[in-house]
Amino acid sequence: MNLSLPYAWSVWRRNATLYLRTWQWNLLPNFFEPVLYLTAIGIGLGAYVSRMDGQTYIEFLAPALVCVAAMNGASFEVTYNMFVRLNMRRTYDAMLTTPLSPDDVLAGEMLWALTRVCLYGGGFFAVAALFGLAPLPRSLAAVPLIPLTGLLFAAIGIVFTLHIVNIDLYSFYFTLFVTPLFLFSGVFFPLEERLPAGWLWLAEALPLLHPVRLARAIFTGRLGWIAVWDLAYMALVTPLLLGWALRKARRRLIA
Amino acid sequence: MSKYFGARAAVVDLDLKIPAGLCFAMLGPNGAGKTTGLRMIYGAARPSAGSVRVFGLDVARNPRAVRARLGVTLQENVLIEELSPVENLRVFGRYHRLPEKRLGARVEELIDWLDLRSHAEVPVAALSGGFQRRLAIALSLVNRPELLLLDEPTTGLDPAARQLLWARIRELRAAGTSIVLTTHYMEEAERLCDRVAILARGRCVCEGAPRELIAERLPREAVEVDCSAQDERRWFTAPGSPDRRIRTGERLIVYAERAAEVIERIRRSDGGELRPLVARPTNLEDVFLDATGTVLRESG
Ligand SMILES: Nc1ncnc2c1ncn2[C@@H]1O[C@H](COP(=O)(O)OP(=O)(O)O)[C@@H](O)[C@H]1O
Ligand SMILES: [Mg+2]
Numbered sequence: 344m345n346l347s348l349p350y351a352w353s354v355w356r357r358n359a360t361l362y363l364r365t366w367q368w369n370l371l372p373n374f375f376e377p378v379l380y381l382t383a384i385g386i387g388l389g390a391y392v393s394r395m396d397g398q399t400y401i402e403f404l405a406p407a408l409v410c411v412a413a414m415n416g417a418s419f420e421v422t423y424n425m426f427v428r429l430n431m432r433r434t435y436d437a438m439l440t441t442p443l444s445p446d447d448v449l450a451g452e453m454l455w456a457l458t459r460v461c462l463y464g465g466g467f468f469a470v471a472a473l474f475g476l477a478p479l480p481r482s483l484a485a486v487p488l489i490p491l492t493g494l495l496f497a498a499i500g501i502v503f504t505l506h507i508v509n510i511d512l513y514s515f516y517f518t519l520f521v522t523p524l525f526l527f528s529g530v531f532f533p534l535e536e537r538l539p540a541g542w543l544w545l546a547e548a549l550p551l552l553h554p555v556r557l558a559r560a561i562f563t564g565r566l567g568w569i570a571v572w573d574l575a576y577m578a579l580v581t582p583l584l585l586g587w588a589l590r591k592a593r594r595r596l597i598a
Numbered sequence: 599m600s601k602y603f604g605a606r607a608a609v610v611d612l613d614l615k616i617p618a619g620l621c622f623a624m625l626g627p628n629g630a631g632k633t634t635g636l637r638m639i640y641g642a643a644r645p646s647a648g649s650v651r652v653f654g655l656d657v658a659r660n661p662r663a664v665r666a667r668l669g670v671t672l673q674e675n676v677l678i679e680e681l682s683p684v685e686n687l688r689v690f691g692r693y694h695r696l697p698e699k700r701l702g703a704r705v706e707e708l709i710d711w712l713d714l715r716s717h718a719e720v721p722v723a724a725l726s727g728g729f730q731r732r733l734a735i736a737l738s739l740v741n742r743p744e745l746l747l748l749d750e751p752t753t754g755l756d757p758a759a760r761q762l763l764w765a766r767i768r769e770l771r772a773a774g775t776s777i778v779l780t781t782h783y784m785e786e787a788e789r790l791c792d793r794v795a796i797l798a799r800g801r802c803v804c805e806g807a808p809r810e811l812i813a814e815r816l817p818r819e820a821v822e823v824d825c826s827a828q829d830e831r832r833w834f835t836a837p838g839s840p841d842r843r844i845r846t847g848e849r850l851i852v853y854a855e856r857a858a859e860v861i862e863r864i865r866r867s868d869g870g871e872l873r874p875l876v877a878r879p880t881n882l883e884d885v886f887l888d889a890t891g892t893v894l895r896e897s898g
Contacts, residue, residue: 345662353692357678360689364680433676439642440670440738441693442662598603598643 346446354438354451355458362459377412377467381405381476384531395533398563405476406485406558407530409468413492414551416463418521420456421500422513428452429504435596445596449589453497460493478562485561491577492554498584499550505591524551529559553577599648601634601800608634610800611648616793618744621767621777623787625882626797632780633673635797636747639778640670652745666694669743673750673780675734679723683714683733686722687740694741701740708736712766728759735763739770746770748779752786764790784883796886803889808882815888816880817842819857823864823875824848833867844887851887853880 385401392400428434438448468486471477477485503516527534528551538546546552553573560566601609609631616622624632637643638650641657641664650657652664678686684705691701709718712732717725722733731751738746751767752760767790771777781787787794788808795805804811817840825833830850834840840860842853854860857877864873 347662349695350693353695356692357689360685361678361680433672433674436642436672437676437690437737438693440640440665440672441690441741442666442695443693444662597641598637 344446345444346450347444348450350443350447351450351454354443354448355454357434358451358455359458374412374463374466376415377408377463378470380411381408381471396563402476402562403559404531405471406482406562407528407555409464409471409477409485410488410492410551410554410558411525411530412467413460413464413489413554414496414521414524416460417456417493417496418500418517420459421452421497421504422516423510425452425501425504426507426510426513429595430508430510439596445593446589448596449501449592452501453494453585456497456500457490457493460497461489464489464493478564481564482562485558488554488558488561491581492551495550495554495577495581495584498581498588501588502584502591505588505595524549528552529555547572547576550576550580599635599638599645599650601631601638601643602646607800609638609645612797612800612802613648614795614802614805616776616778618776619771619774620792621771621779621790623791623794624778624780624797625782625784625787625794625886626780627782629799630797631800632797633749634800636670636749636778636780640665640668640747666741667743668745668747669738669741670747671735671738671749671751673753675730677722677730677733677737680721682717682719682721683709683725683729683736684718686733687736690737691740696741704740704742708739712736713762728755731755731759732763735766743775745776745778748777750780750782752781752783760786784881784886788882794882796882796889798886798890804885811885812880812882815885817853817855818880819854819877820880820884821852821854821857821860821864821875821877823850823852823873825850825873833864836863839863842888844884846887851884853884 381401381404385404389400389404394400395403435445435448439445465486468477468482468489472479472482500516507513527546528549530551534546534552535543553576557570557573560570599609599612600607612631612635624635626632634643638645639652639657641650641661644658653667655664657664678689681689687705687708688701691704696704709715712735714729714732714736717729722730725733731754735748735751738748748767752763755763764786767777767779779786779791791808793806794808794811795802796811797803804815806814825848827845830843830845834843834852840852840854844851852860861875861877864875865871
């Protein structure tokens, strides 16, 4: 490990400087997306849905969409944006002419992705709270899930980005990975009620399932033993992926 | 050091000692291995074999310490197009962890020194190629490097922009900065550099001071003339004919201690016809042609 946080911080500052220049164009679309889902599906579709577990549909949806916002915030930053810095603008080549190590670059990028995750996830959480969809103070315990979910999906995205050489492959990443996760991780309907029991264990592999289940349990105040498994999944898978990303980044950046 | 990408050899057994305080050129055509050589010097590429020492330190073991003391201008400008030159310099200075106050002063200094003042606050995307190149060089100077690596600093620039950069590079060298630059302009290496290594297909074919390289390898003067192979044979069959000649297509270059003698021989054989020809001092380009084996040597 050749990591120095002050150097990683300079990478973070590079991204932040650029972001502050163009934030209007970046912040709004990502932020509106979950809000749109919340209103269209929660209020629109929700009107035709009977109460679930004593909740309105929009109450059922809100905690899951907090996690979705975190996933999306991370995914966008470490896919197209990072690909451009790595392969097209050659930002990392320039960084490696300075004392920065590949480890610093990766850590700085990770910190930056987490910053955006917290902006989107936190923003969405605030909106949900404003609409009375996040029961306070109980739901505040779900806030740490925002960076944890972000870290998990940043790690997955970075591993993908470091392996591909063609930016078009992201359409596969989003249509075959991110979107299916969004649709089939218990965000819109309780998986255990719709999936045959024989398949449920397979669903446990889905990374978005765990933060969604945790967030919902925290929001409803019905935390069970399964939460331990959900936390363990994230605590195990995230470092594994981060290690993979680190090894790959060293090989990519110092050829 | 050597560097292989799979089966492709980019640099083969390159063994250079670059003295401090000089301007050193790696001269060679595209694909000769110049960029790869530079990347190994500052530790962005790991040699497949061999090692590199900079400031007496092994680059592979102490990349941070070495890079803190050098600056690199990459072949392609890497600039943040949305930001101004001042902002770009500030971002880059932070990679070196310069204290904000000292960085601010250094940025102002470099803006003036590289004539960027008129566009200092304009987004880089709006700058001309010459401005962008100067900014890229300014970035590599932000930490006051002891060693400056320049990868094709003037490729694609107009003559005026090139002259300005040459002047600045000379100033840096005069102030004690060691410089290693790559170029495929023979003139740039000859006029700017104390020593030159000529690279071809990953190998160093010769190395030394430009004047000495020329003097060691070739007669002092060259005559260039367009002619057929028949003409050539007719002119240079007599005993005592100059035997150092290179042909590229129609163009023939003849080397001799005195160009006048060659011209006289051609004129005499042509029977007074005034064929256009050029006489000039031998230069590094000739050394390159000679060293890469395209020179024609006839046994006299
Ligand atoms: N990352 C790389 N992967 C594969 N081949 C490379 C890579 N970098 C350079 N090469 C090859 O190595 C040779 C030397 O390249 P380079 O050092 O860029 O030459 P120059 O800078 O003199 O033009 C070329 O044949 C080039 O195609
Ligand atoms: Mg090159």
